[in-house]
Amino acid sequence: MSAGKYRKDHNCLNCGSHVEKHYCSDCGQPNLELKESFWGFVSHSIAHYFHFDNKFFQTLTPLLTKPGQVTLDYLAGKRARYINPVSMYIFVSIVYFLVVYSPKHVEKETTHVKSNEEKQVLDSAGHVLNRIGFRDSSAIVSRTKRSIQEGLDRAEFKKMGFKQQEIVLTDLKKLNKANRSDSLNKIISKLSVIHDERNDSTYDAYLARQKNLPLFQKDNWFERMIKKRSISIGEKSEVIQETLEHNRPKQYFLLMPLLAFFIMLNFRKNHIYYLDHLIFTIHGMTAYFIVQIFTAPLLKYVFGEHGVMGTLIELGVLIWICWYMYSSLKVFYQRSRKSIIGKMIWILVLYWLAFSITETVMINLIYYVAT
Secondary structure, eight states, X not given: OOOSXXXXXXXXXXXXXXXXXXXXXXXXXXXXOSOOOHHHHHHHHHHHHHHHHHHHHHHHHHHHHSTXXXXXXXXXXXXXXXXXXXXXHHHHHHHHHHHHTSOOOOOOXXXXXXXXXXXXXXXXXXXXXXXXXXXXTSHHHHHHHHHHHHHHSHHHHHHSOHHHHHHHHHHHHHHHHHSOOHHHHHHHHHHHHHHHHHHTSSHHHHHHHHHTSOGGGSOOHHHHHHHHHHHHHHHTHHHHHHHHHHTHHHHHHHHHHHHHHHHHHHTGGGOOOHHHHHHHHHHHHHHHHHHHHHHHHIIIIIXXXXXXXXXHHHHHHHHHHHHHHHHHHHHHHOOOHHHHHHHHXXXXXXXXXXXXXXHHHHHHHHHHHHO
């Protein structure tokens, strides 16, 4: 890997020890001349780069295609061909969080997709109105169709101002009063929930609405306390979410030793040291990050998270996770299929609980710091 002219002197410039040949037996530094030509410097740097690049791909391929094998080889002493697990994890995790948790810009829909959505909404609105006996020439029908067009898409309705939401709901209630319709009832019910949430954007507004409700519909003191907290968190939701995503790498990093502990508990009869379980976990998390590096941009920028292709990609990733986890546990721990499946379920449940608890703790900490 080293490139350059070797020194004739036999003292190590790094630690001062005696050097027999080209490398120091104490610190491993090559006994090279300090001054080198420009091309020597460039060739030396390129050699180091391609040495890392070569080892990276030698580790990457079996890590993804042969679950558990890289860990077995590494623990058996076959380490020259592979990158150190922690070094690879750090490198891959940096790329992962740059790609997956990069700032999310508002994505504009294409004209073709938007026109198709609008056509579907209008067709749905026309079907409801025709069924209850209204003609398209009626002014209220046109206005109501526009209201339903906005209302059917709950995300769009949420973007509307409070007064705009009130106008839409008023028109729908007038239409429903004149001509009873189960479809309109469902639409009104869904949109009323969103409207109430908008109305309760502050705790004072929530209390004002509570005063106008009948006694049996008012919230009790505990419900009011929960509502106050949720409103306070909602007011700072953007700050909380942004801070949460910013601290996500720390959450994954801190949970990784805990995941290794869960694996050790389930496979304690294998009598393996905790460090070996941890290396196995590091390799597994690294493989997961690599898959997400390629799939997350497709979901975010190409297909969208709620489209058919997005759903298929998410399903494919979930299937891959189950396959990879099962295969790696089977190869590394050498247990029966039934035992592996049972223990895998327990590990996933324990990790999900730990993730949920830490998520709640982080949200509360961020909330108290923000307030």
